[in-house]
Structure formats: structure tokens, C-alpha cells
Amino acid sequence: GDSVTQTEGQVTVSESKSLIINCTYSTTSIAYPNLFWYVRYPGEGLQLLLKVITAGQKGSSRGFEATYNKETTSFHLQKASVQESDSAVYYCALGDRYGGSGNKLIFGTGTLLSVKP
Amino acid sequence: GGIITQTPKFLIGQEGQKLTLKCQQNFNHDTMYWYRQDSGKGLRLIYYSITENDLQKGDLSEGYDASREKKSSFSLTVTSAQKNEMAVFLCASSGTVGNTGQLYFGEGSKLTVL
Numbered sequence: 434g435d436s437v438t439q440t441e442g443q444v445t446v447s448e449s450k451s452l453i454i455n456c457t458y459s460t461t462s463i464a465y466p467n468l469f470w471y472v473r474y475p476g477e478g479l480q481l482l483l484k485v486i487t488a489g490q491k492g493s494s495r496g497f498e499a500t501y502n503k504e505t506t507s508f509h510l511q512k513a514s515v516q517e518s519d520s521a522v523y524y525c526a527l528g529d530r531y532g533g534s535g536n537k538l539i540f541g542t543g544t545l546l547s548v549k550p
Numbered sequence: 551g552g553i554i555t556q557t558p559k560f561l562i563g564q565e566g567q568k569l570t571l572k573c574q575q576n577f578n579h580d581t582m583y584w585y586r587q588d589s590g591k592g593l594r595l596i597y598y599s600i601t602e603n604d605l606q607k608g609d610l611s612e613g614y615d616a617s618r619e620k621k622s623s624f625s626l627t628v629t630s631a632q633k634n635e636m637a638v639f640l641c642a643s644s645g646t647v648g649n650t651g652q653l654y655f656g657e658g659s660k661l662t663v664l
Contacts, residue, residue: 439592469651478640478656478658479655479658480655524593536581536644538653539595540585540594541592542590543592
């Protein structure tokens with residue numbers, strides 16, 4: 434089957450410190466994965482943070498970066514200096530580039546990021 | 551831009567009750583989805599629909615029915631609410647193949663069963 438693993442359920446970081454949220458994926462059916470990070474800020478809907486559809490490429494948005502590593506099947510989210518406003522729940526997700534199975538995404542369990550002032 | 555509207559935002563039901571959630575999108579997207587979000591379990595797909603009147607089961611379809619009577623709307627029914635159940639249901643939509651598979655989400659409907 435297909436799955437996404439986020440090992441950290443909750444992460445607390447002090448403002449201006451660096452962050453890494455781990456994400457690895459496994460697939461038996463998707464030949465060309467698309468990888469996504471979605472974010473849910475308090476009181477808001479789930480929204481796309483960044484996406485990468487080509488192995489070896491890096492995506493970035495709002496100071497966050499993630500590189501699609503096909504060898505290690507990983508897509509870790511990083512930020513050099515977090516802010517209080519980054520406090521949110523972050524979800525890693527896996528999709529199929531050629532839209533197999535109706536473009537549905539497989540999500541990880543989410544990581545709650547709390548940034549301390 | 552477009553928007554996905556879910557109603558109601560909060561739904562309180564009794565054990566055994568049939569409960570319906572509604573979702574509308576104005577993106578003109580072909581595919582719509584219902585996901586369930588539980589704390590510590592991420593998002594799990596309940597049903598999706600690739601076009602009007604189409605229904606496809608996800609991993610969590612047991613205990614749910616869905617309906618896609620027109621392109622812009624997708625309903626989800628909890629056929630028999632379970633006591634003490636609490637979850638957030640998220641509706642999403644996406645365009646045709648080739649748009650990199652990005653999903654657009656509504657704000658969610660929170661279910662509480664007494």
C-alpha cells in the first residue's frame with residue numbers, strides 16, 4: 434500500500450530557532466509521486482504550503498523549504514528561523530503525478546508546531 | 551479564485567442518528583473528496599467523486615454514504631452516529647489531471663455525538 438509517516442506528533446521550538454519536521458513516504462502503486470506540505474493555522478482551513486512534483490527538486494514558501502529525495506523517500510520540512518505565527522499543524526501528503534485514483538492524497542498524521550516567544 | 555463552503559460548521563447529534571454534511575465548491579473542479587480528521591491519525595479518505603453522480607470509496611467508507619448530484623456539491627451522511635464520537639470532516643476539491651494534484655479544502659465541519 435501507500436503511506437506517509439511523520440514521526441513527530443508535536444514539536445516545540447523557540448522563536449528564531451531552526452525547525453525540521455520529518456516526513457517519509459512509502460508507495461507500491463505510484464510510479465511518479467507528487468509531494469506536498471499542507472498547513473492548518475488556528476481558526477483556518479487546511480491550505481497548501483508547498484509542493485514538489487519532481488525528484489531532486491526543492492519547494493519553498495513563507496521561509497519553509499522541503500526537498501523531494503527519491504533515494505531516501507523523504508520530504509522533510511525545514512525553516513531556518515521560526516516565528517510565533519508559524520504555530521500550526523503541518524501535514525505531509527503524497528499524490529500521484531498522473532492523477533491515478535482521482536488525484537486523491539494520502540496524508541501523514543500531522544505535526545503540531547508550537548513556537549515559544 | 552474559488553471557495554469551498556461546508557455546512558454546518560458544527561454538528562451535534564445523538565447516538566444512532568443519521569447526520570448529513572454538505573459541501574459546495576465554485577472552482578468548477580471535477581473531483582471532490584471527504585476526509586475525516588482525528589487527532590493523532592491525520593486525514594483519512596472517506597469518499598471521493600471524479601464527476602457528477604460518481605462515487606468512489608476511500609479507506610474509511612464504512613458507516614458513511616455520499617452523494618454527488620451535481621458538479622458543485624458533494625454530501626456526506628453518517629449513517630448511524632457513534633456515541634462519544636468526535637471528529638472533523640473536511641471537504642476538498644481538485645481540478646483535472648495535470649494540475650499536480652493539489653487539493654483545495656473547506657474549513658471543516660466538527661461533529662460531536664452525545
